[in-house]
Amino acid sequence: MSKEDNQPAPMPKKIEVEDSYLKRVARPLRHVKFIPTKALVFQTKTGPVDFTYENKIKTPIGSSKLVVDVRYVGLNPVDLMIKNGYNQQGFYGEIGLGREYFGVISDIGSKLESDNRWKIGDEVMGIYYHPHIGYGSLQTSILVDPKQDPLVLKPENVTMPEAGGSLFCLASAFEILEKLNSLKKLTPNANILINGGTSSVGLFALQLLKNYYHIVSKVTIVTSGTGPKVIKQHMPGFEKDFIFIDYLACRGKASKPLLKLLEDNTYTYFDEENGTESIENYSQGKYDIVLDFIGGYDILSQSQSLIHSGGHYVTTVGDYVADYKTDVFEHWDNPSASARKMFGNILWSYNYTHYKFDPNGKTELIEKCAELLGKRYVKCIVDNVYDWKDYKEAFNYMKLQRAQGKLILKVEKF
Structure with missing residues (x-):
C-alpha cells in the first residue's frame, strides 16, 4: 500500500443552489356550473322562430331568486307584436317568447329558502314579462325574482294547462x-x-x-x-x-x-x-x-x-x-x-x-287572481294545447285570430 493510499479523501464541494421562494403562477379557471336550458327565440322581424341552447342559468343562483322548471306556457298576442316591432322598439339579439307559465320550483336562493315561503317541488304559476330585455317563459327553466316576476302556488282544482294560460289575461x-x-x-x-x-x-x-x-x-x-x-x-x-x-x-x-x-x-x-x-x-x-x-x-x-x-x-x-x-x-x-x-x-x-297591462310588481293582483281561479269564479277556457315541436302551428293559428280561448304550449325537456 502506498503512502498516497493512506491519505483521507477530500471533502465534497458544496453544491450551490438558489434560494427557494414561492412563485405566483396563474391558477386554472374554476369549474362554473350552469343549468342548461332549451328556449324558443327569434332574432329578426321576418326570420323564423327557433330553438336555442345558449341561455344557461349560472349557479349558485342569487339569494333572492328561484328557478322554475317550466311545463306549460300560454301564448299571447304581445309576443307577435314584439316580433313585428323588432328593431323599432330597441329590440336586438335573441328575443324570448312567452309571458306566462306553469312550472315546478327546482332551486331556491338562500334568502328565499330561509323565509320558508317557497319550497323545491312547489307547483307555481306566474307572469314573466320582460319585453325589452329579451327573456321569455318558453324555456325549460327560468330564473325568477318574486319581487318583480309575480308568481303564486297553483290552486289544486286548476289543471296544469289552465295554470299556464290564466294569469296574463285574467289579471x-x-x-x-x-x-x-x-x-x-x-x-x-x-x-x-x-x-x-x-x-x-x-x-x-x-x-x-x-x-x-x-x-x-x-x-x-x-x-x-x-x-x-x-x-x-x-x-x-x-x-x-x-x-x-x-x-x-x-x-x-x-x-x-x-x-x-x-x-x-x-x-x-x-x-x-x-x-x-x-x-x-x-x-x-x-x-x-x-x-x-x-x-x-x-x-x-x-x-x-x-x-x-x-x-x-x-x-x-x-x-x-x-x-x-x-x-x-x-x-x-x-x-x-x-x-x-x-x-x-x-x-x-x-x-x-x-288600457295597457303591466304586471311587474303586482303581486297582490296576481294573488287575487289565483284566489278567483281557486274558488272557481273563473276558469281558463282553453282552445287548444300544442306540443312544443308544433309551435309553428300554434303561432300560425293565433295569427288567424280565430281562437276562442287560450292557446297553450307544452314545454318538453331536451
Whole structure:
C-alpha cells in the first residue's frame, strides 16, 4: 500500500443552489356550473322562430331568486307584436317568447329558502314579462325574482294547462273591472257591451261580471258565429243573460245591429238545444260600459248614440282593429284616440280609456287572481294545447285570430 493510499479523501464541494421562494403562477379557471336550458327565440322581424341552447342559468343562483322548471306556457298576442316591432322598439339579439307559465320550483336562493315561503317541488304559476330585455317563459327553466316576476302556488282544482294560460289575461280583465268597480260603475243593473266576447280577456271579463260582480242585466256580446256556443258551454245557467251580435253576419259593422237593438227594443234569441228562435224584449237602453278587446272605430263612430252620458269606454286595442300579423308592441294611438284620452270628458259625453297591462310588481293582483281561479269564479277556457315541436302551428293559428280561448304550449325537456 502506498503512502498516497493512506491519505483521507477530500471533502465534497458544496453544491450551490438558489434560494427557494414561492412563485405566483396563474391558477386554472374554476369549474362554473350552469343549468342548461332549451328556449324558443327569434332574432329578426321576418326570420323564423327557433330553438336555442345558449341561455344557461349560472349557479349558485342569487339569494333572492328561484328557478322554475317550466311545463306549460300560454301564448299571447304581445309576443307577435314584439316580433313585428323588432328593431323599432330597441329590440336586438335573441328575443324570448312567452309571458306566462306553469312550472315546478327546482332551486331556491338562500334568502328565499330561509323565509320558508317557497319550497323545491312547489307547483307555481306566474307572469314573466320582460319585453325589452329579451327573456321569455318558453324555456325549460327560468330564473325568477318574486319581487318583480309575480308568481303564486297553483290552486289544486286548476289543471296544469289552465295554470299556464290564466294569469296574463285574467289579471288584465280583473284590473279593468276593479277600476270600474272602484268608480261604482259595476252595479247589478249596469248595462254592458263586450266587443270580442270570446277573446281570452273577454271570456275572463264575462265570467267575472256574472260570477264575481253579480251583474243581473243582460250583457251584449259581439263575437263570431260560433261564439255563443262556446260561451253557453262554459257558462251554463246564464244562457238567457246574453245578447249575441255576430260581427261576421254584419260584416264587421256591429254598430248597425246595436243601433237596431236600441231602436226596436227587441232581439232574437236562438235556443240551440231545441233549435228554436224567439223574439225577446230589450228595455236596458244605452250602454253604461263598453269593453273593447277587438279594436276599430265602428262602435266609437256611433258612441254618442250607444253610450250613456257619463258612461265608460275601455279598449285594450285602440281605434285600429287588432291585426296580429302587423301590430307592433307599444304602438302610438291615432290622433282621434289621443284626443279622446286627453279631452274625452270635455268633447265627448263618456269617459275613454286605452288600457295597457303591466304586471311587474303586482303581486297582490296576481294573488287575487289565483284566489278567483281557486274558488272557481273563473276558469281558463282553453282552445287548444300544442306540443312544443308544433309551435309553428300554434303561432300560425293565433295569427288567424280565430281562437276562442287560450292557446297553450307544452314545454318538453331536451
